Amino acid sequence: MAGIDDLPPLRDVIAAHGLSARKSLGQNFLLDLNLTAKIARQAGDLTQSDVLEIGPGPGGLTRGLLASGARKVVAVEKDSRCIPALQQIAEAYPQRLTVLEGDALELDTAAHLQPPYRIAANLPYNVGTELLVRWLTPKDWPPPWSSLTLMFQKEVAQRIVATPGSKAYGRLAILSQWRTDARIVMDLPPGAFTPPPKVSSAVVHITALPAPRYPADPAVLSRVVAAAFNQRRKMLRASLRGLAPDIEDRLIAAGIKPTDRAEQIDLERFCALARSFA
Ligand code: SAM
16 A cells, blocks of 8 residues: 655654654654544645644654645744654655744744644643643634644543533633633554553644633633632632632622532633623
8 A cells, every 4th residue: 555655654764863752852753654644634624724733753743734635734843853854754745844943832933824724733741731721822812723633641631621520620621612612533542652651642623613602801711710720629619719809799690609619610600700800
């Protein structure tokens, strides 16, 4: 069977460029191109979109994205050892791959991408949650991206899609579900990666909603939710006391029992509570 492209197998790329995995950079590579093509397909029809990829490494997912027809991929990689391997992919897909060397937490990629673009990544675990929170909290909504297709540790993926009443339910679930649809679309065992990480992983596909599900000021909602879940075992009348002296009245007006705990409260009632501070 023909491969997804005419480039060498990823094991050869890694050997040729001396890409021994570095733990400090969260390097767990995907070497099976059938698998990276499958992940790329989860991102939807890419033919009309630019795609931002964080941490391409030796380029397995990059090749999957390009082979599935992405109009253009902008790949941000911190490890300079990977850049020549990525340049080889750029040559095989003329005009369609831009490689940027640098830290995704610092680099400004906006100038390279036409919105609404998609984001796809097998994220470095050490920066994954921070990047997600940034993407979910832009200055304006809708954001410049239309979808995020991201690999996380399974435990983080479960926190993104968690519903009230579960242990995983918290700030990340509310932040995600307030303005997006988020689903786990693939589970991957440690053995899918080289070297294998200690825990299982999952791919989450997140699509931006045109507007929030319920009205609320983002900064106020964020403050209320942070205070509620910082002391998640306490009753809300205690954990939120610092927000307002009449917090019990506000909770009742939002349909919340003051003796409830944060993990029992759904998104709609958190938004109602946030609006009481508007
Ligand atoms: N996408 C590749 C794959 O699936 O095989 C590599 C994934 S590996 C989990 C994470 C990648 O992110 C590594 O290549 C690592 O060098 C890169 N990386 C780590 N921290 C980064 C940062 N702050 N900015 C950009 N890339 C980073």
